[in-house]
Amino acid sequence: MIGYAFLLILAFSAVAYFVGRSTGSRFVATAGGKVHSLPGYHGAFVALWVGLPALLLLLLWVSFQGSAIDRMLLASLPETLTAGKSASEIDLIVSEIKNVAAGRMFSQPSADIVTVAERLQGWHAIADWAMIVVAACLMIVGLVLSRRLLSPRFRARNVVERIISGLMIGCSVIAILTTLGIIVSLIYEAAAFFRMVPFTEFLFGLRWEPQIALRPDQVAGQGAFGAIPVFVGTLLISFIALLVSVPIGLFTAIYLVEFADERVRAVVKPVLEILAGIPTVVFGFFAILVVAPAVRDFSNVLGLAASPNSALAAGLVMGIMIIPFVSSLSDDAMKAVPRSMRDGSLALGATPAETMTKVILPAALPGIVGGILLAASRAIGETMIVAMAAGLIASLTINPLDSVTTVTVQIVTLLTGDTEFDSPKTLAAFALGLVLFLVTLTLNIIALQIVRRYREQYD
Amino acid sequence: MATVAEMPRETQTFTTVRTPDAAPRPVKVRGENVNVFYGAKQALFGVTIDIPEKAVTAFIGPSGCGKSTFLRCLNRMNDTIVGARVEGKITLDNRDIYDTDLDVVELRARVGMVFQKPNPFPKSIFENVAYGPRIHGLARSKTDLEEIVVSSLQRASLYNEVKDRLHEPGTGLSGGQQQRLCIARAIAVSPDVILMDEPCSALDPIATAKVEELIDELRTNYTIIIVTHSMQQAARVSQRTAFFHLGVLVEEGPTDHIFTNPIEKRTQDYITGRFG
Numbered sequence: 001m002i003g004y005a006f007l008l009i010l011a012f013s014a015v016a017y018f019v020g021r022s023t024g025s026r027f028v029a030t031a032g033g034k035v036h037s038l039p040g041y042h043g044a045f046v047a048l049w050v051g052l053p054a055l056l057l058l059l060l061w062v063s064f065q066g067s068a069i070d071r072m073l074l075a076s077l078p079e080t081l082t083a084g085k086s087a088s089e090i091d092l093i094v095s096e097i098k099n100v101a102a103g104r105m106f107s108q109p110s111a112d113i114v115t116v117a118e119r120l121q122g123w124h125a126i127a128d129w130a131m132i133v134v135a136a137c138l139m140i141v142g143l144v145l146s147r148r149l150l151s152p153r154f155r156a157r158n159v160v161e162r163i164i165s166g167l168m169i170g171c172s173v174i175a176i177l178t179t180l181g182i183i184v185s186l187i188y189e190a191a192a193f194f195r196m197v198p199f200t201e202f203l204f205g206l207r208w209e210p211q212i213a214l215r216p217d218q219v220a221g222q223g224a225f226g227a228i229p230v231f232v233g234t235l236l237i238s239f240i241a242l243l244v245s246v247p248i249g250l251f252t253a254i255y256l257v258e259f260a261d262e263r264v265r266a267v268v269k270p271v272l273e274i275l276a277g278i279p280t281v282v283f284g285f286f287a288i289l290v291v292a293p294a295v296r297d298f299s300n301v302l303g304l305a306a307s308p309n310s311a312l313a314a315g316l317v318m319g320i321m322i323i324p325f326v327s328s329l330s331d332d333a334m335k336a337v338p339r340s341m342r343d344g345s346l347a348l349g350a351t352p353a354e355t356m357t358k359v360i361l362p363a364a365l366p367g368i369v370g371g372i373l374l375a376a377s378r379a380i381g382e383t384m385i386v387a388m389a390a391g392l393i394a395s396l397t398i399n400p401l402d403s404v405t406t407v408t409v410q411i412v413t414l415l416t417g418d419t420e421f422d423s424p425k426t427l428a429a430f431a432l433g434l435v436l437f438l439v440t441l442t443l444n445i446i447a448l449q450i451v452r453r454y455r456e457q458y459d
Numbered sequence: 460m461a462t463v464a465e466m467p468r469e470t471q472t473f474t475t476v477r478t479p480d481a482a483p484r485p486v487k488v489r490g491e492n493v494n495v496f497y498g499a500k501q502a503l504f505g506v507t508i509d510i511p512e513k514a515v516t517a518f519i520g521p522s523g524c525g526k527s528t529f530l531r532c533l534n535r536m537n538d539t540i541v542g543a544r545v546e547g548k549i550t551l552d553n554r555d556i557y558d559t560d561l562d563v564v565e566l567r568a569r570v571g572m573v574f575q576k577p578n579p580f581p582k583s584i585f586e587n588v589a590y591g592p593r594i595h596g597l598a599r600s601k602t603d604l605e606e607i608v609v610s611s612l613q614r615a616s617l618y619n620e621v622k623d624r625l626h627e628p629g630t631g632l633s634g635g636q637q638q639r640l641c642i643a644r645a646i647a648v649s650p651d652v653i654l655m656d657e658p659c660s661a662l663d664p665i666a667t668a669k670v671e672e673l674i675d676e677l678r679t680n681y682t683i684i685i686v687t688h689s690m691q692q693a694a695r696v697s698q699r700t701a702f703f704h705l706g707v708l709v710e711e712g713p714t715d716h717i718f719t720n721p722i723e724k725r726t727q728d729y730i731t732g733r734f735g
Contacts, residue, residue, distance in 0.1 A: 262541070340578035344641070346539060347574075348591040348648060349567035358590070363581050 001128040005058055005135060012139045013051035019147065020046030020156075027152040037156035045156040048163050049146035054135045061131045069123055073097065076119065081112055186437060189421075189430035196424045197225045202431055204228065208394035208405075210414060210428050225428055227435065229394040233311065233404030234436075237386060238379040240315025240400060241322060245379075246372055248319075249326025256327075257334045258356050276324035284388030287317035292389055299401055306401040307391070314389040315400065318379055325375040333367025334360055366450045373447035377440040383408035407436045473505040476722045478712030480699070484511035487682040488533060488652060493547035495528050495537065502528045505547070506708045508701060515674060515683045517697035517714065519690060521729065524703040526686045530654050533684065534570040535563050551652070568595055571645030575657040577637030579629035579644075584621050587629040587640055588612060591648035607647055615643035616673050635666020639673060646677075653677065655685040659692065671696050690730060694718050702726045 023046075024039030073094065081093055093113070100109050100117035101124070109117070150156070194202070205226015212223035252272070256265055292313035299306040306312075337360050345355040361368075391403030392413060414429040421427065488510040495503040503525045510516050518526035528537070535556065537543040549556050556566050568591075579587050588608040591597075598604035608625075612618035617639040621632070629640050638658055645653055655674070659667040674683060674696045687693050693700050694714060701711035702725075710717065710726040721727045 338578070340574060340576060341580060343536065343539070344574065344578040344580065344644075345590070347534060347536060347567055347572035348594070348644065349564045350590075350594050351564060354594050358594070359580055 001132070002058070002062060005132055008132065009051055009054045009058070009135065009139065012054070012136075012143075013047045016050040016139075016143050016146075017043040017047035019143065020044070020150065023147065023150050024156070027150075031152040035152045036154060037158075041156040041160050042150055042154075044160045046143065046146045046150070048160065050139045050142045052163070053142055054139045057135055057138055058131065061134075065127050065131070069120070069127065070094070072123065073116070073120060077116065078112055081116070183437070186430055186434045189427055190434040192422075193424055193427035193431040196427070197431075201225060202227050202428075206396055208410070210410070210425050212423070212425050223424065225424060225431075227407075227432065229396040230405060230407050230410050230432065231435075232396055232398065233390070233394065234380055234406040234408075236311050236398055236400065236404055237315045237318060237390060237406055238376060240312060241318035241379040242372070242376055244316055244319025245322045245326050245375060249323045249375075250330055250368065252323070252327040253330035253334060254356060254361075256331055258352055258360070272324045272327060275320070276328075278321075280321065280382065280384035281388070283317050283321050284385045287313055287385055287389035291317050295401070304401055307403040309389060309391040309403045310401050311390060311404045312400040314386050317389060318382055318385050321382070321385065322375040322379055325378060326371055329371025329374065330364070330368045333364040333371060336367065337363045366453060370447040370451035373443050373450070377443040377447070380443070381408065381436065381440050383412060387412050407432050411436075473707050475507065475708045476710040476712075476726075478710075478716050478722070480511070480713055484514055486510065487512040487552065488684070489548075489550045489553075490529070490532070491548040491550075493529065493532060493545065493549060495525070495532060495546075496544045497540070498542040502706055503532075504706045506703075508708060508711060510682065510684060511699065512682050513678060513680070514698040515678050515685060515696050517693035517700045518684065518686045518703060519688075519693050519700060519729070520703035520709075522688075523705075525706040526701075526703045527656055529703070529708075530656055530684060530686050533652070533654055534567050534572055536572065538563065568648050569650050570652045570654060571648065571650035572654045573638070573641050573645055573656065573658045576661050577634055577641050579632070579637050579640050581628060581630055583626045584612075584629045584632070584640060585625040588643050588647045591644060595648055597648065611643040611647040612640075614646050614677070615639045616669070616676070617643055633666070635662050635669055638662060638666070638670055642670075642673065642677075646681075650681065652682045652684065655683065657686050657688060660688060667692075690718070702729060704729070 021039045021043030024035070024037070024042030027035045027042075028039060074090070077090075077093070082090060085093070096109065097113055097117050097120060099105070100113055101120040202225050205224060206228050207224035207226045208229045209224045252268070256268060260268065292308060292310065295310050295313045295316070296306045296308060299310075341359050341363060342355055345359045346352070350358070386406045387409045390409060391405055392409065393403060394405045394410070395402060397404060411429045411432050414426060414432075419426045486509045490506050490508045490510075493503055493506040494501060506525075506529055518530060520526050531537045532545055532549055533551075533556075537545060545557065551566070551569065554561065580590065582590070585608055588611050589598075589604055592604060592607050598607055609618060612621065617636060620636060621640075629637065632640060638661075642653070642658075658674075659670050662670065671692065674685065677683060678698075685693075685697065697714045699711065700714045700717040702709045702717065702721075702723075704725050710721060710723045717726065718730060721730060
């Protein structure tokens with residue numbers, strides 16, 4: 001039904017557009033050069049007045065129809081169904097009625113339920129039709145009113161432009177509100193966690209054993225929520241990843257910017273972009289099947305003991321994953337250095353290598369650092385590779401051959417399987433997520449700040 | 460009337476009208492039958508010219524006439540452009556600069572260049588000037604280097620304006636000061652020749668006057684070749700002028716002669732403002 005409603009609005013708006021435009025053309029024909037706006041703007045003005053209010057109405061209607069009907073349903077339930085039932089039992093009945101009304105029947109429903117379900121179906125049909133009728137009325141009113149506003153000196157263009165810019169503001173506000181919503185939900189759940197586990201224990205505790213019992217009959221650990229080992233593991237793996245990706249990515253970028261000829265660039269750049277497009281879960285396979293055994297064998301040869309899930313393996317693969325980040329951002333930063341700098345250096349008799357190390361790299365350094373920080377925040381937030389290739393046990397170590405765990409892996413394990421939202425085990429995931437979010441946010445802000453300062457240098 | 464570039468290659472004539480100086484100076488740079496191509500497009504057609512030592516030679520002509528292209532051949536900056544190809548012979552002190560034996564780094568140390576837009580590095584004023592001496596190993600000690608920097612800034616008549624802030628960024632100077640900083644940077648590697656590609660086109664009249672004054676002082680020690688769009692500037696600063704049109708060197712001679720008594724009709728038309 002809602003689909004038809006949208007189609008109706010679309011069709012009405014199109015008609016309104018042509019009506020407005022023909023009115024505008026008539027103004028041009030009669031008033032000549034004195035018409036303020038082009039006929040198209042008159043059309044758009046009428047179309048917007050017809051389409052937008054109806055669209056808003058539709059959205060509001062859809063979001064409130066469900067709860068309104070639910071309330072009516074509850075009020076109209078016969079005594080025989082509700083007598084002596086608790087709230088959750090009534091909920092069960094309501095959902096059974098809804099199922100019956102939607103045609104999903106698992107058992108033979110009682111007569112009472114069938115009558116209520118039929119009533120519910122009737123209400124739904126009425127509500128849908130009412131929605132369409134009200135929308136149509138609204139559109140006709142909009143058409144009549146907005147057409148009456150049109151005149152040769154009417155500033156249709158200005159009004160349309162203002163409405164369009166309002167729409168664009170609305171779109172960006174949606175993105176911002178979503179972010180805010182995510183933060184608020186994180187803070188809300190994390191606050192619940194910190195009511196059970198002291199803040200200081202979480203931030204400074206050295207033991208992380210979150211798998212506590214959810215039900216009295218479960219056998220589980222006592223529980224400890226010290227996040228230090230988890231964050232140390234994250235930092236260790238991210239550090240290894242940066243150790244891999246920064247030199248490789250940077251040298252790739254330097255080569256591509258200054259030394260590679262066109263044919264090499266034409267091959268290398270797309271291949272790097274393919275690397276950026278590989279799903280992280282595929283990198284995870286690569287880590288488990290190739291890199292982790294290789295690391296283990298190699299350290300055995302050296303006489304070192306490596307665990308099957310080593311931080312080194314996960315870090316190496318994550319490093320490979322973020323190479324395109326580092327290389328393409330440094331490539332951009334170096335390309336942004338004006339050609340005149342390069343020419344000035346070459347004209348003084350500097351070799352390309354001297355020009356690169358003494359002029360281009362220093363000038364591009366803020367941009368490169370910004371790129372590396374963005375890559376770092378990507379590495380810290382990366383989940384799939386570490387979930388597959390790093391371990392689960394939070395051991396406080398900086399030995400890259402040991403198994404460590406990361407924040408993201410812990411969040412995944414805490415939120416899969418049995419969950420209960422009043423146990424610190426589940427809520428700990430939100431606290432971890434909050435801290436992780438703050439860390440990557442800080443890194444991003446620093447990176448953007450550095451990049452911005454860099455931009456000012458040449459303008 | 461078909462222009463030279465539109466005529467078929469075989470039928471074109473590339474004769475240059477030449478008027479020698481009354482008292483000829485020794486030749487510093489010589490171009491012989493220089494052709495330049497950017498990909499398939501030919502930008503210069505058989506340019507032959509002698510550029511005298513310790514004098515200012517101006518290249519004038521309408522946009523796209525090849526004057527900057529020829530200037531960039533003289534320190535091989537065209538090498539940095541993909542698809543550029545240079546034919547013919549260019550000599551500096553009778554040595555072919557396109558000879559494979561000659562290292563382009565050495566050449567550019569002897570032939571400095573100043574660009575259209577001031578392009579100081581985003582480093583301090585001191586570091587900007589010290590850049591060249593450092594990469595060429597001209598200074599043996601720190602005091603040596605300081606001496607070179609100070610004397611280069613003095614020669615570029617910038618020292619008095621910046622002596623108290625040598626360690627502030629060069630990009631913070633005014634446009635005219637930046638351009639003189641770039642000249643000081645070029646002087647610091649003690650070149651024989653300084654190429655200037657429209658050095659005043661981004662400057663206001665007062666800064667332009669200062670740079671022109673500087674060019675006049677520098678000519679006692681350096682061979683200067685300047686590309687300019689301003690005919691007044693060419694008349695003010697240069698001793699010899701070469702007029703380029705559509706990739707051909709049309710006429711060259713003493714500056715006062717070119718501006719008062721041009722022989723070629725195209726030169727006359729350009730100077731009197733009939734085209735370009």
